[in-house]
Amino acid sequence: MLLEQAGIITRTSRGPAAAVEVERAPRGSSKVDQAWKILSNQETKRAYDLQRRAQELKQSWPVDAHICLDDMDWDDGEQAYRYGCRCGGEFVIGKEETEEEEESVVCCDTCSLSIEVKMAA
Numbered sequence: 001m002l003l004e005q006a007g008i009i010t011r012t013s014r015g016p017a018a019a020v021e022v023e024r025a026p027r028g029s030s031k032v033d034q035a036w037k038i039l040s041n042q043e044t045k046r047a048y049d050l051q052r053r054a055q056e057l058k059q060s061w062p063v064d065a066h067i068c069l070d071d072m073d074w075d076d077g078e079q080a081y082r083y084g085c086r087c088g089g090e091f092v093i094g095k096e097e098t099e100e101e102e103e104s105v106v107c108c109d110t111c112s113l114s115i116e117v118k119m120a121a
């Protein structure tokens with residue numbers, strides 16, 4: 001009777017505990033593992049996207065127009081040359097840059113277009 005009780009006690013106290021233990025471990029670790037995989041995939045994808053975008057910019061700069069500095073409007077207040085983009089934005093190039101460079105690629109301040117400006121007419 002005592003042994004039987006002891007056996008039951010041992011079985012009931014050990015059994016479920018062990019079962020929980022076994023059940024918990026793989027479920028928990030697989031969740032963590034899955035989350036980690038998704039996270040690392042997103043990170044990898046983002047890094048890949050950024051790298052690819054940087055490469056595209058380098059390889060084929062989307063130059064919309066080639067103009068001369070004369071075509072641009074001088075802004076006395078900003079000490080910069082301005083040129084209207086077709087999107088309604090503006091290409092702005094500082095006076096210093098026009099003095100240092102023979103030609104320069106200027107990005108629109110609103111869209112992704114850019115123009116190549118030749119300083120010498």
Ligand SMILES: [Zn+2]
Nearest residue numbers: 085087108111
């Ligand atoms: Zn634009």
